[in-house]
Amino acid sequence: MTPSNYFEPSLIGCDHVPSLIILNSIMQKEYANLTFPLATCIVMSGIYEDDLDKADEIIYTGQGGNDLLGNHRQIGSQQLKRGNLALKNSRKNGNPVRVIRGHLSKNSYTGKVYTYDGLYKVVDDWVQNGVQGHVVFKFKLKRLEGQPSLTTSEVRFTRAEAPTTISELPGLVCDDISGGQENIPIPATNLVDDPPVPPSGFTYLKSLKIPKDIKIPSSIIGCDCEGDCASNKNCSCAQRNGSDLPYVSYKNIGRLVEPKAVVFECGANCSCNHDCVNRTSQQGLQYHLEVFKTASKGWGVRTWDTILPGAPICEYTGVLRRTEDLDGSQNNYCFDIDCLQTMKGLDGREKRAGSEMHLPNLYPENDSDAPPAPEYCIDGSSIGNFARFINHSCQPNLFVQCVMSSHNDVKLAKVMLFAADTILPLQELSYDYGYRLDSVVGPDGKIVKLPCHCGAPDCRKRLY
Numbered sequence: 001m002t003p004s005n006y007f008e009p010s011l012i013g014c015d016h017v018p019s020l021i022i023l024n025s026i027m028q029k030e031y032a033n034l035t036f037p038l039a040t041c042i043v044m045s046g047i048y049e050d051d052l053d054k055a056d057e058i059i060y061t062g063q064g065g066n067d068l069l070g071n072h073r074q075i076g077s078q079q080l081k082r083g084n085l086a087l088k089n090s091r092k093n094g095n096p097v098r099v100i101r102g103h104l105s106k107n108s109y110t111g112k113v114y115t116y117d118g119l120y121k122v123v124d125d126w127v128q129n130g131v132q133g134h135v136v137f138k139f140k141l142k143r144l145e146g147q148p149s150l151t152t153s154e155v156r157f158t159r160a161e162a163p164t165t166i167s168e169l170p171g172l173v174c175d176d177i178s179g180g181q182e183n184i185p186i187p188a189t190n191l192v193d194d195p196p197v198p199p200s201g202f203t204y205l206k207s208l209k210i211p212k213d214i215k216i217p218s219s220i221i222g223c224d225c226e227g228d229c230a231s232n233k234n235c236s237c238a239q240r241n242g243s244d245l246p247y248v249s250y251k252n253i254g255r256l257v258e259p260k261a262v263v264f265e266c267g268a269n270c271s272c273n274h275d276c277v278n279r280t281s282q283q284g285l286q287y288h289l290e291v292f293k294t295a296s297k298g299w300g301v302r303t304w305d306t307i308l309p310g311a312p313i314c315e316y317t318g319v320l321r322r323t324e325d326l327d328g329s330q331n332n333y334c335f336d337i338d339c340l341q342t343m344k345g346l347d348g349r350e351k352r353a354g355s356e357m358h359l360p361n362l363y364p365e366n367d368s369d370a371p372p373a374p375e376y377c378i379d380g381s382s383i384g385n386f387a388r389f390i391n392h393s394c395q396p397n398l399f400v401q402c403v404m405s406s407h408n409d410v411k412l413a414k415v416m417l418f419a420a421d422t423i424l425p426l427q428e429l430s431y432d433y434g435y436r437l438d439s440v441v442g443p444d445g446k447i448v449k450l451p452c453h454c455g456a457p458d459c460r461k462r463l464y
Contacts, residue, residue: 247310378415
């Protein structure tokens with residue numbers, strides 16, 4: 001890799017020679033406090049064997065000492081000049097650096113195609129002995145937040161470069177975090193920590209754990225359909241949803257037509273098949289996913305497959321608890337079951353289609369005034385599934401959906417995550433955690449503020 005652009009006072013504007021003198025006079029005033037030369041752009045071309053590319057974070061090998069015409073190995077030590085000095089100064093100056101990545105391409109006469117992947121900043125630099133024992137300069141660059149997704153991911157998608165086998169994953173720390181519980185293994189990778197470690201501190205459980213002191217209402221009467229409910233116009237479960245089933249089937253995977261106040265699925269007392277489209281949330285994991293360590297958000301989850309809008313991702317699992325039984329300590333894995341509060345539009349929540357229609361037919365206790373706070377929550381701090389690793393985003397690609405199948409008590413509805421948009425391979429999954437600003441109060445009574453690192457263009461800058 002070599003910096004494609006670095007500035008010295010005598011080189012400013014060298015791409016536009018007629019403007020050289022004017023640019024120099026302006027730059028002398030505007031950039032009087034900067035140290036030159038400085039780097040403005042680097043190209044990740046895959047030439048240097050000491051490189052490490054983590055997408056949002058780059059460990060970039062400096063310039064020089066490389067056998068450019070041979071096997072691309074280091075044959076000599078690098079020196080602090082030209083591009084290396086420019087990158088070191090860019091760290092001191094704090095100026096952003098454009099990053100361009102090269103990709104092998106048989107259809108290009110140069111053998112490569114290049115993508116612009118946005119602005120990064122040099123956050124660290126050091127000197128070390130490289131793979132071949134020669135001195136190399138190393139620079140760590142981190143991508144600035146609030147930019148569009150990496151173009152590189154789009155290139156990898158169109159060329160089917162998403163991983164196909166777990167064994168080929170760089171930074172693999174766990175073959176399957178579910179331990180075989182899910183339909184498809186979920187590997188975990190870590191290219192951030194040194195040494196790399198797998199997710200820890202929890203027990204994987206694909207279904208909700210219900211304590212003995214919480215009683216789930218008895219099962220309701222089911223439908224009498226044969227086969228798939230989609231073929232029965234008089235399905236009683238379809239009537240519960242307002243006359244039509246909430247799902248359509250595409251390539252044997254149900255897709256939710258639209259976000260709803262609540263979805264009524266077929267349950268244990270229904271006579272339809274177990275693969276009925278109205279049992280979509282009960283079919284388990286349908287996509288190849290990967291848990292990976294991020295640079296600034298802890299663990300995250302990304303997909304290897306294309307996921308279409310309305311497709312089910314997973315249930316949020318953990319231990320079902322009464323909200324009043326929580327000890328008051330901060331729990332970042334606690335998910336309030338606030339379906340009833342949402343249906344009634346309490347505390348600024350946005351109502352969804354069907355709220356007014358469904359409320360009278362739900363569990364009788366729901367007819368009374370809904371409490372301002374949810375009565376139950378799902379505690380995923382010590383027990384849960386991969387949903388606990390899905391990060392927040394101010395511009396999410398998933399949405400939360402309440403689902404019921406065995407009873408009518410919406411306060412105990414199942415919490416599901418569905419795709420809100422088409423999600424391409426290698427994209428991170430995310431949903432809006434739904435915190436109101438200044439809504440979290442610490443033990444001392446003071447408001448707790450947590451910055452948001454989602455990187456969305458319209459990021460609110462704070463999670464709560």
